[in-house]
Amino acid sequence: MEFPKRPNFKELEERINDLWAREKIYKFQPNSKKPVYSIDTPPPTISGKLHIGHAFSYSQAEFIARYKRMRGYNVFYPFGYDNNGLPTERLTEEMHNVKAKDMPRSEFVKLCLETSRKVEQEYERVFKRMGVSCDWSEVYRTIEPRVQRISQASFLKLYKKGRVYRKLAPTIWCPKCETAIAQVELKDKELKSTFNYILFELEDGNKIEIATTRPELLASCCAIFVHPEDKRYKHLVGKKAKVPLFDFYVPIIADRRADPNKGTGIVMFCTFGDLTDVDWFYAYNFEPKISIARDGTMNELAGKYKGLSVKEAREAIINDLKERGLLVKQVPIKHTVNVHERCDTEIEFLLTKQWFIKYLDLKKEFIKAGRKIKWWPEHMRVRYENWVNGLQWDWCISRQRYFGVPFPVWYCKKCGKEILADYEQLPVDPLRDKPNKKCECGSTEFEPEKDVMDTWATSALTPLINAGWDKGIKHKRFKMLYPMSLRPNAHDIITFWDFNTIVMGLFHTGKPPFKNIMISGHGLDRHGRKMSKSRGNVVLPLDMMEKYSADALRWWAASVKLGEDLNFREEDLQAGIRHATKLWNTARFASMHIKEKPKKPRKLNIVDKWLLAELSQVIEKCTQAFEHYEYSKAKMYAEQFFWNVFCDYYLEMIKYRLYSSKEKDSALWTLYTALLTQLKLFAPFIPFVTEELYQLLFRKYEKDKSIHISAWPKAEKSWQDEKALKLGRIAMECIAALRKWKKLKNISLAEEVERVTLLHPSPKSVEGIKNEIEKTMRVKQLIVEKGSEVVAK
RNA sequence: GGGCCUGUAGUCUAGUGGUUAGGACACCUCGCUCACAUCGAGGAGGUCGGCGGUUCGAUUCCGCCCAGGCCCACCA
Numbered sequence: 001m002e003f004p005k006r007p008n009f010k011e012l013e014e015r016i017n018d019l020w021a022r023e024k025i026y027k028f029q030p031n032s033k034k035p036v037y038s039i040d041t042p043p044p045t046i047s048g049k050l051h052i053g054h055a056f057s058y059s060q061a062e063f064i065a066r067y068k069r070m071r072g073y074n075v076f077y078p079f080g081y082d083n084n085g086l087p088t089e090r091l092t093e094e095m096h097n098v099k100a101k102d103m104p105r106s107e108f109v110k111l112c113l114e115t116s117r118k119v120e121q122e123y124e125r126v127f128k129r130m131g132v133s134c135d136w137s138e139v140y141r142t143i144e145p146r147v148q149r150i151s152q153a154s155f156l157k158l159y160k161k162g163r164v165y166r167k168l169a170p171t172i173w174c175p176k177c178e179t180a181i182a183q184v185e186l187k188d189k190e191l192k193s194t195f196n197y198i199l200f201e202l203e204d205g206n207k208i209e210i211a212t213t214r215p216e217l218l219a220s221c222c223a224i225f226v227h228p229e230d231k232r233y234k235h236l237v238g239k240k241a242k243v244p245l246f247d248f249y250v251p252i253i254a255d256r257r258a259d260p261n262k263g264t265g266i267v268m269f270c271t272f273g274d275l276t277d278v279d280w281f282y283a284y285n286f287e288p289k290i291s292i293a294r295d296g297t298m299n300e301l302a303g304k305y306k307g308l309s310v311k312e313a314r315e316a317i318i319n320d321l322k323e324r325g326l327l328v329k330q331v332p333i334k335h336t337v338n339v340h341e342r343c344d345t346e347i348e349f350l351l352t353k354q355w356f357i358k359y360l361d362l363k364k365e366f367i368k369a370g371r372k373i374k375w376w377p378e379h380m381r382v383r384y385e386n387w388v389n390g391l392q393w394d395w396c397i398s399r400q401r402y403f404g405v406p407f408p409v410w411y412c413k414k415c416g417k418e419i420l421a422d423y424e425q426l427p428v429d430p431l432r433d434k435p436n437k438k439c440e441c442g443s444t445e446f447e448p449e450k451d452v453m454d455t456w457a458t459s460a461l462t463p464l465i466n467a468g469w470d471k472g473i474k475h476k477r478f479k480m481l482y483p484m485s486l487r488p489n490a491h492d493i494i495t496f497w498d499f500n501t502i503v504m505g506l507f508h509t510g511k512p513p514f515k516n517i518m519i520s521g522h523g524l525d526r527h528g529r530k531m532s533k534s535r536g537n538v539v540l541p542l543d544m545m546e547k548y549s550a551d552a553l554r555w556w557a558a559s560v561k562l563g564e565d566l567n568f569r570e571e572d573l574q575a576g577i578r579h580a581t582k583l584w585n586t587a588r589f590a591s592m593h594i595k596e597k598p599k600k601p602r603k604l605n606i607v608d609k610w611l612l613a614e615l616s617q618v619i620e621k622c623t624q625a626f627e628h629y630e631y632s633k634a635k636m637y638a639e640q641f642f643w644n645v646f647c648d649y650y651l652e653m654i655k656y657r658l659y660s661s662k663e664k665d666s667a668l669w670t671l672y673t674a675l676l677t678q679l680k681l682f683a684p685f686i687p688f689v690t691e692e693l694y695q696l697l698f699r700k701y702e703k704d705k706s707i708h709i710s711a712w713p714k715a716e717k718s719w720q721d722e723k724a725l726k727l728g729r730i731a732m733e734c735i736a737a738l739r740k741w742k743k744l745k746n747i748s749l750a751e752e753v754e755r756v757t758l759l760h761p762s763p764k765s766v767e768g769i770k771n772e773i774e775k776t777m778r779v780k781q782l783i784v785e786k787g788s789e790v791v792a793k
Numbered sequence: 794g795g796g797c798c799u800g801u802a803g804u805c806u807a808g809u810g811g812u813u814a815g816g817a818c819a820c821c822u823c824g825c826u827c828a829c830a831u832c833g834a835g836g837a838g839g840u841c842g843g844c845g846g847u848u849c850g851a852u853u854c855c856g857c858c859c860a861g862g863c864c865c866a867c868c869a
Contacts, residue, residue: 006831195869212869225869259869267869276869336868379797383864386796390865491798491863521863528862559806559817564799565862572805574831575817581831589828636807640816651828659827743823743835750826778826 003591003696007584009549009577013688017128019695025706026069026133028076030477037073039065040463040484040514041134042497043080043142046116047087050126051531052568055541056523059557061488062132063631064518066684068485069133070712076481078138078466081123083116084404085142085455091115092403100402101179105431112403113143126541130550131687133708140465142458143405148427150470151458152408155397156420158357158507166418168288169354169396170271170278172338175296175310176345180352180400187341195263197328198321200224200241203249208233208241209328211263213335215321216313217270219246219291219302223284225267228254233266243268244326245317246303255280272349275338282393288351296348310348355398355407355451359503363388369502369512376629377563380494380519387495395500397457404452410435414443460500463487463513473509487514490522491563518629521565523557528567539568551686552576558635558685579639580689583682586647587693590675593658597701598669605663606768608670610728611650612719614641615674619715622681631684638681646674649732649776656775676702677713731769734758734784738777752778759785 020026039061044054069075089100092108092115100108120141127134140147158164171180196215199207210224221243226233233252240249250268257276258267269280271288281288291301298305298313305313321327338347359366366388375381398407408421408428419435421428430448438444461469467482468475483505489497498517505513524530525537532538544553555576560566604612618641625633654667676698683690687708694707704710737758742749756779766773766784774782 005829210869214869259867263869269869273869276867338868377798382797386865390796495864524862561806567805569805569818571818578817578831582829585829585832587828592828633807636816640807644816647829648833655827739834746823748824748826749834750824 003588005588007581007689007692009551009580009689010546012692013129013131013545013550016688016691017131019691020133020706020708023705025708026075026077026135028078028135028138029074030480032074034072034074036076036480037065037068037486038076038466038481038484039078040466040487040501041077041079042489042493043082043140043459043462044123045085045087046081046083046119046123047091048119048533049538050123050541051523052539052541052544053523053531055126055130055544055553056557056566056568057488057490057520058127058132059130059554060520060562060631061486061518062130062554063558063684064486064488064626064629065133066687066708067626067631067634067712069708070680070683070710072711075133076138076466077134078140079124079127079132079134079136080140080142080462080465081116081120082142082455082459083112083120084458085399085452086401088112088116088143089401089403091119101177105402108402116141116143129545130541130553133687138466140462142455143403145427146470147458147461147465148405150461150465151405151453152421152426152428153423153470154457154461154464154504154508155453156408156423156426159420161507163358163507164355164397165358166353166355168351169356170281170349171352171354171400173294173348173350174340174343174345175292175294175348176343177340178294180350181340181347186338186347189337189339189344191335191337191346193333193335193337195331195333196318196321197264197330198244199326199328200244200268202236202242203240208236208266209264210266210268211331212268212273213333214270214273214314215317216298216302216305216310217273217291218243218268218317219298219305220270220272220289221246221250221268222271222286222289223250223269223280224252225255225258225269225280226252226265227258227260228256230258230260230265232260236266244324245320253284255283271351278349279392290351292348292350294350352400354396355453357395357397357457357503360391360394362503362506363391365506366499366502369506372512373502373514374516376516376518380491380517380563383491383494384499387499395454395457395503397454398451399454400450401452404455405458406430406452407449409449410446411449412439412441412443413445413447415439415441417441419446456496456500459497460504463501463505464508469508482509482513483511484514486516486518488518488520491519492522494519516629519563521560521563524565524567526567526569528565539570544570544573548573548577549580549688551580551688554685554687555579555635558631561632562629576686580686582643582647583679583686583689583693586642586651587675587679587697589651590671591697593668594672594697598665598672600669601665603666604670605657605666606724606727607650607653607731607772608666609719609721609724610731610769611646611670611674612716613721613725614645614728615677616715616719617725619677619681619713623712623715626684634681635685638678642678642682645732646678649735650674652735652776653731653772679707680710680713683707727765727769730766731773734766734773735776738773738779742777750778752780755779755781755783757783757785 065075065077092112093099095115096111174181193213195211195213197209197211200210201207224241226236236252237254239252241252242249269277271281271290272278289301291298293299296310298308300306305316339345340347367385370381370384406429410419410430417439419439422436425436463482463484468477501513552573556572618637621637622634657663657667679690679694691707770782
């Protein structure tokens with residue numbers, strides 16, 4: 001086959017991608033006898049465009065997949081899309097300029113599905129272009145019927161185990177948009193506000209001073225807190241105080257969450273002013289008093305202030321307090337509040353019924369499960385444990401949204417009882433479907449549950465989804481794939497995705513859902529900031545691959561240690577191009593000499609022995625690195641060997657043998673073997689160019705139809721040769737010294753010199769390799785003597 | 794405020810209780826030598842964040858501090 005002088009990366013990457021698809025190189029083999037390596041691919045959120053950060057972390061997991069495949073594993077590497085939930089809703093609203101609450105729900109859901117199908121196709125194009133070696137016939141979507149069935153079945157099972165319950169809980173609510181919102185939709189905003197110092201009367205007539213920014217919530221006051229060690233107020237604990245204007249009594253309680261240094265050190269607890277109030281509500285089981293309605297106006301509980309907006313009520317109440325002499329002072333402050341990121345409205349908390357998964361009693365089990373899993377890098381497990389130890393609430397899994405997995409639940413209109421769907425009915429949409437049976441009370445009238453499940457309640461099931469949990473945990477496929485060998489994801493979702501998945505895995509199988517967790521960092525912009533649309537710093541992987549190549553992008557992604565963030569600078573992509581080009585030229589050089597498969601010679605030249613000894617060390621180091629998910633080290637070892645040993649020295653040293661016939665066989669065989677080995681070491685990182693070179697140069701002599709299913713190199717015992725290693729390294733030193741000397745004397749490297757004396761620490765050992773040094777450096781006679789590094793003519 | 798991580802030439806980074814701290818980009822000089830000018834050869838550039846401690850010896854181990862990142866908490 002003709003060997004092109006220059007690579008056309010774009011053309012060859014397209015062609016190689018076709019080859020892989022045609023030959024189904026990455027297809028999982030359910031009937032193979034090879035050991036299985038299963039990967040629980042993170043399903044990217046359908047929220048817009050993929051940026052460099054995605055390319056970065058998906059590449060890193062992908063290196064491992066390719067390595068394991070070459071190690072002889074039957075790699076199960078599915079792909080998924082997380083298109084359930086809020087991000088997809090928002091994208092849909094943006095793209096179609098609609099608002100979910102202004103249109104029929106079914107129509108909105110249809111639009112979301114359409115949107116996500118389109119975006120999925122774009123995503124797939126990008127990942128395929130990157131050479132992500134997933135089995136594209138194993139694709140799931142978190143909104144698809146099969147996954148909905150699994151997610152709902154998970155809910156039913158947990159319900160039957162008593163792990164799921166429903167109770168009143170505060171919900172984040174935007175009074176302007178009149179909708180429940182999720183925590184991710186919040187942003188911080190610094191606002192000016194006023195601390196109002198208000199007098200509360202004790203039963204004995206004494207008065208205490210309380211500072212609050214939200215006097216309009218007086219009607220919602222449930223209790224008053226002081227810090228247990230606050231000497232000023234210890235005597236108050238257990239007493240009662242009268243709420244001004246509304247004249248009802250609330251208890252005074254000691255609690256550590258009351259900060260003695262804030263305001264007066266006495267705080268009123270209302271349902272709900274902020275998140276601390278929510279905390280207290282859970283901790284003390286108070287009867288809530290809600291005085292703000294869904295539209296952000298005051299309700300009946302607020303008495304004469306009913307109908308006023310929160311702001312109007314605040315003013316009115318302050319005025320009334322002033323009139324009665326109950327307002328001591330007002331102090332302006334700046335504080336940060338949570339606002340809805342879309343409309344900048346300060347959020348409120350409403351009390352609604354929510355579904356929870358009960359798991360606080362299992363913290364110890366979660367820690368234990370986390371320790372059964374190998375974390376790479378190891379220290380990432382600490383973050384997991386911190387999270388588990390700090391858990392305070394059960395997991396609220398209901399969301400007042402539209403696009404997501406519905407709860408398989410109805411409520412009896414007559415007696416209010418919860419009716420659950422049968423397994424056979426799943427997936428079910430209670431808004432559309434009816435229960436299979438009557439209520440126990442005989443009624444056939446049902447109210448559907450309108451909420452959808454938290455997206456994490458579904459994505460936490462990906463190992464089960466991938467392993468085919470719906471077919472049963474005794475099924476062959478499930479046993480083959482579960483627990484997953486690897487869960488790869490970035491460090492920001494350890495506490496969400498990894499934690500929740502471990503929870504679900506334990507609930508449903510009693511086992512941790514994976515054996516290894518590989519935590520990658522973030523690909524950031526030049527200045528170390530996350531890429532986002534609003535910042536306008538998004539770099540698209542497709543653009544970069546068009547301009548450079550997929551291999552170049554991957555090479556960049558491999559350049560940082562596992563778990564570390566990496567700033568993206570476009571000029572760094574040159575390194576990948578450079579490396580691929582060098583590899584190309586090396587292969588082209590080899591192709592000029594290799595005309596048939598070289599036979600292993602009976603006796604190897606000392607230089608070839610040295611090269612193989614170096615090579616076997618590199619193989620050993622790369623393999624070790626990969627076994628510890630340290631792809632960046634593997635890349636570095638292979639790269640440094642290739643560039644600084646193989647190209648800079650070895651190739652130069654064997655040239656004269658290749659162009660003559662003296663010991664040519666030994667050089668040819670070593671060249672062939674070393675080059676093929678190095679292509680394999682690089683294959684996980686730059687799969688396209690290594691495949692192209694394999695096809696061009698080696699395919700006709702090797703059995704495997706793709707380098708990516710060929711065997712990972714083995715560090716041959718017979719190659720290890722301490723003596724040759726030492727000799728070769730001295731030779732490198734000698735050559736470097738000669739190069740320096742020629743440069744110093746202004747002699748061209750190509751020019752032959754008569755006689756050089758090289759003073760070297762161990763001249764004897766050089767004898768065996770002298771010939772190579774002479775030819776490489778074009779020296780007629782090389783004399784090596786004991787001494788320092790000086791070179792003379 | 795808590796936890797974890799990071800801090801090495803202008804930039805990105807490797808690495809180690811012990812000679813001159815390794816590589817890449819950028820920079821300077823020379824060179825189209827038969828794989829490669831998308832290259833090669835050579836060169837300049839570092840108080841290994843700061844301060845203490847352990848040690849014969851610390852960039853490496855320990856403590857404190859400073860700076861940056863991430864997650865969590867706080868934001869009455």
